[in-house]
Amino acid sequence: MANIRALLVGLSRARGSLAEAGRCASMRPSLLASVGGHYKVPMPARWFSTGLPPHLVVGMPALSPTMNQGNIAKWRKQEGDKIEVGDVICEIETDKATLEFESLEEGYLAKILAPEGSKDVQVGQPIAVTVEELDDIKNIPADTSFGGEQKEEQSAESAPKTDAANASEQSSVVSRISPAAKLLIKVHGLDVSSLRASGPRGTLLKGDVLAALKSGSISIPAKEQKAPATPSSQPTRNAQAQPATTSQKADTYEDIPNSQIRKVIAKRLLESKQTTPHLYLSKDVVLDPLLAFRSELKEQHGIKVSVNDIIIKAVAIALRNVPEANAYWNSEKEEAQKCDSVDISIAVATEKGLMTPIIRNADQKTISAISSEVKQLAEKARAGKLAPNEFQGGTFR
Numbered sequence: 001m002a003n004i005r006a007l008l009v010g011l012s013r014a015r016g017s018l019a020e021a022g023r024c025a026s027m028r029p030s031l032l033a034s035v036g037g038h039y040k041v042p043m044p045a046r047w048f049s050t051g052l053p054p055h056l057v058v059g060m061p062a063l064s065p066t067m068n069q070g071n072i073a074k075w076r077k078q079e080g081d082k083i084e085v086g087d088v089i090c091e092i093e094t095d096k097a098t099l100e101f102e103s104l105e106e107g108y109l110a111k112i113l114a115p116e117g118s119k120d121v122q123v124g125q126p127i128a129v130t131v132e133e134l135d136d137i138k139n140i141p142a143d144t145s146f147g148g149e150q151k152e153e154q155s156a157e158s159a160p161k162t163d164a165a166n167a168s169e170q171s172s173v174v175s176r177i178s179p180a181a182k183l184l185i186k187v188h189g190l191d192v193s194s195l196r197a198s199g200p201r202g203t204l205l206k207g208d209v210l211a212a213l214k215s216g217s218i219s220i221p222a223k224e225q226k227a228p229a230t231p232s233s234q235p236t237r238n239a240q241a242q243p244a245t246t247s248q249k250a251d252t253y254e255d256i257p258n259s260q261i262r263k264v265i266a267k268r269l270l271e272s273k274q275t276t277p278h279l280y281l282s283k284d285v286v287l288d289p290l291l292a293f294r295s296e297l298k299e300q301h302g303i304k305v306s307v308n309d310i311i312i313k314a315v316a317i318a319l320r321n322v323p324e325a326n327a328y329w330n331s332e333k334e335e336a337q338k339c340d341s342v343d344i345s346i347a348v349a350t351e352k353g354l355m356t357p358i359i360r361n362a363d364q365k366t367i368s369a370i371s372s373e374v375k376q377l378a379e380k381a382r383a384g385k386l387a388p389n390e391f392q393g394g395t396f397r
Contacts, residue, residue, distance in 0.1 A: 053136035058128040072118040098384035175202035184209040309371040316362035346392030348381040355381040
């Protein structure tokens, strides 16, 4: 009996350990190890499914504290490729920058669930499957669902069932009309009751009117349908050509999707305007001595610096001498909190939006060192290779 009791206790402990390990492995990673823009994120737990070899489902990692979703910018590894520890699997566009996702385990990339160019992939959603052995790849069917594709399949199956319901909802009475839609209705003389609203709370959008014009499923009022009786056919031809010309002008637009970075920039700018009191001051400054000093550095010492580099140094010294200006408002303590270091954020315009890399401890660096660091950070910002610690946490902008 004692041996049986000891065996049962051992099995119970082993079961508890396995459950705890599975729970920890499935948790969303909150701590990231960053080295030069490469991110090492804990992988999900291994799944041993019936009929499938041992495999690993890789989820979308959280590469920044504020990241809820990301885009797959580029796959560095393709299906069938060998993956070593430290290899970059793919490049992920976060809400801050484009970062490289590094593997912590070796194996083979068996299946890519989120193809290159996938947008708004939620953190934790499966993006790939890896296996331990190369021969295991052929044992994973191409149509196997690992959770990431399940939502798409369910939505595809439920689409025919919901089409009738959506059609009946869209054919309901329009409760609101956007300004752009009103203009198109007025220009074309359309009957609002024949249009379907796809916007929230029954709002008729510009796209709804354009779609109805293209499909021809609209009813024009009787007044508009009656052509004026004129002895000449020239006005009739002009009247028929006018709606077509107007329709072509209305269709000449292009919707440009926003990147994750631009979405965050728009959100932060709105928060800044809404939550921070703004005070604008202007001052005329004579820069002749500064320009003379810049010329002297170039001619006598061979050091090329910009006016902006000198201003960064001057601002840093001013913040060091006036620490009250190098502070921020702590909403929890409800008091101004002084910063220990002088970290200047600089603005760099890129194709994806405005980035603000940081010159750390600018008051302790020479002008030439600041100039060199500004050039390096600007180049990395334009290439989308800034690490979070290089653009987060500045004390002055």
